[in-house]
Amino acid sequence: MFSKILVAYDGSDLAKKALQMAMKLSQENPDLGVEIVHVYQIPTVAIGEGVYTPSAQAAMNYLENAQKVLAEAEELVAGTIKNFNVTLKEGNIARNLLDHANETGCDFILIGSRGLSGIKEYFLGSVSHNVVQKSNVPVLIVK
Secondary structure (H helix, E strand, O other), X not given: OXXXXXXXXXXXXXXXXXXXXXXXXXXXXXXOEEXXXXXXXXXXXXXXXXXXXXXXXXXXXXXXXXXXXXXXXXXXXXOOOOEEEEEEEEOXXXXXXXXXXXXXXXXXEEEEOOOOOHHHHHHHOOHHHHXXXXXXXXXXXXX
C-alpha cells in the first residue's frame, strides 16, 4: 500500500490522533517508514511600514517549545513504530510539510484538521487545506 508516510505533528489532540493512525498502519506494515514532522512559526507583525519580529529570547522560546512537542511525539511512537524519523522545521507550515514529503519520498500524508470556522479559514487559510491542494500524494485529514 504505502511505503513511507508523513505525519504532521503539532501536539494537538488531532495530531495525536493522526499519530495513532500511523501507529496502527505501522502495526499492519512493520516496514512502513514514518516521517514525523513538526513545523513551528515565529510570528511577525507588520506595523505601518515596519515589521516587528520577536527578540532572540522569544525566538529561542519558540524553538524550545517546538523541541518539546517533537520529543513528545517521539515518546508516543517509541516501541510501536519500528522505522521512524522526527524532524523539526521552522517557517511556512504547509510548504515545509510538502517539501519534506517530496524530499524524503513520502507517498502519503496524515494531518490533523484545526477546525477553523469558514470565515476564519477564508481569511487565515488552513494548513490542511493548503496541503491537500498542493500535494502530489494522497492526504488524509484527521478530524
